[in-house]
Amino acid sequence: MAMPALEHRFWTAADVRELPDDGNRYECIDGALLVTPAPKPRHALAVEELRALLRGFVLRHGVGVLLGAPADVETTPGTTVQPDLFVARTRLARKLVEWSDIAGLELAIEVLSPSTARVDRVVKREFYQRAGVAEYWVVDLDARVIERWRPGDDEPEVVRGTLRWQPRTAAQALELDLAAFFAAVCD
DSSP, X not given: OOOOOOOSOOOOHHHHHTSOOSSOEEEEETTEEEEXXXXXXXXXXXXXXXXHHHHHHHHHHTOOEEEESSOOBOSSTTOBBOOSEEEEEESTTOOOOSGGGEEEEEEEEEXXXXXXXXXXXXXXXXXXXXXXXXXXXXXXXXXXXXXXEOTTOSSOEEESSEEEEOOTTOSSOEEEEHHHHHHHHHO
16 A cells, blocks of 8 residues: 555544554544654663563552553544553453553653654643543653653643652552663663
């Protein structure tokens, strides 16, 4: 199939699923197509380090399913996103078999890249807040901070020291030492 022109038009999740697998990440929010090239190694290292830090906690506390891009998360009809990393709730007691089994996101994480900063901080943040994602983290490797957003927030909580994540179904909070995280990824 030839790739359709990326002209101004209203894109749907179905349109995005028809695009070729060419190494880019395709998403659409509110009818706008978002195209992101493959990340740099430091970005990928940050995602993998966060995955390692979150994995055991998510499993122990039954918070959901920890996954990352590439994905086809359609939390609202017609919109598809691919967070760098996310914790999904599944419908009823079903295991995640199809992307449509996702009932919502407990956590969405985006690691900033120069080409994605505006989209991650504005477009995706507004979308995740509207979609009721419990928490959205914007990881800024250069500033060595995580900006935490919740649905009703007008401003992010900028976390530099210890990030405490307390999902509603977990009996205790996860504490992430951000100095150690950034040292492992950036130094």
